[in-house]
Amino acid sequence: MAHIRGLILNQMVQFETPRLDASFAALSDATRRGVLEQLGRSDASITELADKFHMTLTGMKKHVSVLEHAGFVTTQKVGRVRTCKLGLRGLEEEAAWIERYRQVWAARFDALDRVVEDLKRKETVDE
Numbered sequence: 001m002a003h004i005r006g007l008i009l010n011q012m013v014q015f016e017t018p019r020l021d022a023s024f025a026a027l028s029d030a031t032r033r034g035v036l037e038q039l040g041r042s043d044a045s046i047t048e049l050a051d052k053f054h055m056t057l058t059g060m061k062k063h064v065s066v067l068e069h070a071g072f073v074t075t076q077k078v079g080r081v082r083t084c085k086l087g088l089r090g091l092e093e094e095a096a097w098i099e100r101y102r103q104v105w106a107a108r109f110d111a112l113d114r115v116v117e118d119l120k121r122k123e124t125v126d127e
Helices: 002-014 018-027 030-041 046-052 057-069 092-126
Strands: 073-078 081-086
Touching (some): 018 030, 018 057, 018 092, 030 046, 030 057, 030 073, 046 057, 046 081, 057 073
Antiparallel strands (some): 073 081
8 A cells, every 4th residue: 555655646746847836826816917917017116016906015025926936027126126027937838738638628528428419319219
């Protein structure tokens, strides 16, 4: 049994993707998605973002830090002002991951549709 547990853990480690983990963690929060949307329109200071989202500077700094860690945002401090802008990193890896699972689920639903159609056909024949 310990061997099986070890095998499962090893497989889980194989699928560890720190970049995807950081991305999805960053995107899981509505405020952080809003910050990305805002920065897509124009660069902004942390103070401006905090005001826009009605939160403390400390709270906004934490959100920006998560986005920065994921590579979605870069910051630059000039004097006392830290300005945020969108990072250069795109969402290609995340989109590819989502697409793989979309295809898996689409195939499963197609198979389910075929089973339902077969059952309907058999039901009609039996009547």
